[in-house]
Amino acid sequence: MRDVGCPEEELFSFLSSKRQDDLGYRSILSSMCTPPHPVAVRAHMIFIETNLGDPGLFPGTSALEDLLVERLGTLMHRPDAGGYATSGGTESNIQALRIAKKLKPVNSPNVVMPASGHFSFTKACDMLGVEARTVPLDPEFRMNVEMAEDLIDANTVALVGVVGTTEYGMIDPIARLSEIALDRDIFLHVDAAFGGMVAPFLDRPIPFDFRLPGVSSISVDPHKMGMSTIPAGCLLVRDPDWFSRLSVDTPYLTVKREFTLAGTRPGAPVAAAVAVLEYMGRDGMKAVVSGCMENCRRLIEGMETLGCPRAVTPDVNVATFRCERAPPGWRVSMTRQGHMRIVCMPHVTRDVVEEFLADMCDMNA
Amino acid sequence: MRDVGCPEEELFSFLSSKRQDDLGYRSILSSMCTPPHPVAVRAHMIFIETNLGDPGLFPGTSALEDLLVERLGTLMHRPDAGGYATSGGTESNIQALRIAKKLKPVNSPNVVMPASGHFSFTKACDMLGVEARTVPLDPEFRMNVEMAEDLIDANTVALVGVVGTTEYGMIDPIARLSEIALDRDIFLHVDAAFGGMVAPFLDRPIPFDFRLPGVSSISVDPHKMGMSTIPAGCLLVRDPDWFSRLSVDTPYLTVKREFTLAGTRPGAPVAAAVAVLEYMGRDGMKAVVSGCMENCRRLIEGMETLGCPRAVTPDVNVATFRCERAPPGWRVSMTRQGHMRIVCMPHVTRDVVEEFLADMCDMNA
DSSP: OOOOOOOOHHHHHHHHHHHHHSGGGGGBBBSOOOOOOOOHHHHHHTTOOOTTGGGHHHHHHHHHHHHHHHHOOOOOOOOOOOOEEEHHHHHHHHHHHHHHHHHHSSOOOEEEEETTTOOHHHHHHHHHHEEEEOOOOOOOSSSHHHHHHHHOOTTEEEEEBSSSOOTTTOOOHHHHHHHHHHHHOOOEEEEETTTGGGGGSSSOOOOOOSTTEEEEEEEEEETTTTTTSSEEEEEEEEEEGGGGGGGOOOOOSSSSOSSSSSSSOOSSHOOOOOOOHHHHHHHHHHHHHHHHHHHHHHHHHHHHHHHHHHHOOOOOSSSEEOOOOTTTOOOOOOOOSSSSEEEOOOOOOOOHHHHHHHHHHHHHH | OOOOOOOOOHHHHHHHHHHHHHOOOOOOOSSOOOOOOOOHHHHHHHHTTTTTSGGOOOOHHHHHHHHHHHHHHHHHHOTOOOEEEEEHHHHHHHHOOOOOOOOOOOOOOOEEETTTTOOOOOOEEHHHHEEEEEEEOOOOOOOHHHHHHHHHTTTTTEEEBBOOOTHHHOOOOOHHHHHHHHTTTOOOEEOTTTGGTTGGGGSSOOOOOOOOOTTTEEEOOOTTTTOSSOOOOOEEEEEEGGGGGGGOOTTTSSEEEOSOOSOOBBBBHHHHHHHHHHHHHHHHHHHHHHHHHHHHHHHHHHHHHHHHSSSOOOOOOOEEEEOOOOOOBOOOOOOOSOOOEEEEOOTSSSHHHHHHHHHHHHHHH
16 A cells, blocks of 8 residues: 555546546447446436445335335236345346255255356356256257256256346247246246346247246346446345345344345445336337347348358347457457357447448458 | 336436435444545546456456555555455455365365354355354453364364454454464464454554465455445455466456456446545555544543443444443444444544434433
């Protein structure tokens, strides 16, 4: 540490120079995050001091967390779902698997999940001492349900399906997983961290939520397609009582028990998430999602015209291509299978798509 | 969800009304958080869009995280310590125990920690399948080191000491724990989430950091006494290579491996934490800590004059009393032993202390 403090203007000139070293979102085509909506930032600032780790001190902010859970629960067809605001998909996935493990105490627990599962499940299984059994994908990069059935045994504490896979934007056959989960009495966790704010607003929605009776829990991240500030995740569970399995005593707080992973938790991104949901409404979210899907289709068509065929037709706004090189100045990413990947987030507007396509065209010329 | 979006002014009138339901910090005497410093808020806003989960997209923000780790590492007498910005003390404690468990693979791992350990260790041990062995405290609420030695066995993967206990503000005898840790080759994690930003600035600092050769890792939270925005925690480790034990593959990101608990991580509170450290410098932090300690002493003296004796003389700015009732309008908390507890955070100014004492006096009159 410096012995003597730095003058404020010198400090902010330094911080601003660092911020300028970051890439601008305009060139970022590889991220599942996007600049927060202006109402999110405005709400965030109002709640910047708040701490949901001690809800009795912040009953107003705490009520907003309840409202967020109710809104997302309703969107997922279970208004009385249990839930809380997490730091993001990883925490949601860890907590869901913790619950599943506690509901079915076996000696050598395993979880059956698709090969497309997010790497957070690797962390979760490592932490919890649970074996991860990975199910191969079908040719369209969705979980192969028959092979999933073969991997399930008496020690399977949870089955995982993904809504909006990170690499290819696919939706696993959740309806069939729900049947298997009911049939074999297994906890079904749906990782909809990305797709949870896309799938409900598609022109032809694919069922994936609590309407399917086998779905036990859902992870959905307002800080991805919900255009909130970071960190804003949400874990929803069918039975709110399940959270008691995770509770620890919390002396010296205004509440006596706590089931969240973190202790101190920011209220600001929760207020931001609520603000976006309320401001947009279903109609507004449909318009955003519809724009992203339209841009995704245009990008795929344009790339195919340039000789870069799609790897698959995605269910949500992630486009992948059988080509490797992007023009300079753009950040795309590559899937493990070597396909170029572009996430059509709200900041990837039609103009951005056309500019990217023009640069692709120039590069190939 | 609403079908149609809510007009912006109606939305913000609703959000503001909720914020008004929260308690103001002026009446909160029970929290280890405090309103963020103005430079923290200003820095937070500049970095509100940033995501440390994909550091290659945000190299400037990522450099600030490195700077935070270097500054705190230097403060803890190990400038080349490994580290990263966590969501807070709970994540730091979980990750430290994960490392300890991996460094010493045994069948039935246990952790030896003081009875004063934060409840986050209960969560961590539950998640990681590690037995928590709790060491009784001495009459001054510090860990009884002799009894700790008795609880250590071949399956002990970590020893935990606390710097600034949540309930009584005590500092465990870390120097002696360091000797034991070296002697018996055990990982020693120091939970300085609260005290890490207090102890180095005391008039008579008590050794607790990497200068003690047995200390393996330290948790310190800028969002507590570091006056940053939430969530800003930090885990420091003696050997940066240890993090590789936690790494998972991260395809489709700008980095290939990731050892953090969360994936998407906010850059804003990290910039805020750096801003406060740089703005304050050692001298500024000493002045803040000195003020908090002075107010804590004044509170204890004043309360004793009113017939409420101290439960113990604290090492850091947490005051506890052998009395139960606080005057109306103030939020204090109670320890498990039934002592009234007040945390003398920076927002608990001398004026606030005098006002509280006057109200205590009126109540007893």
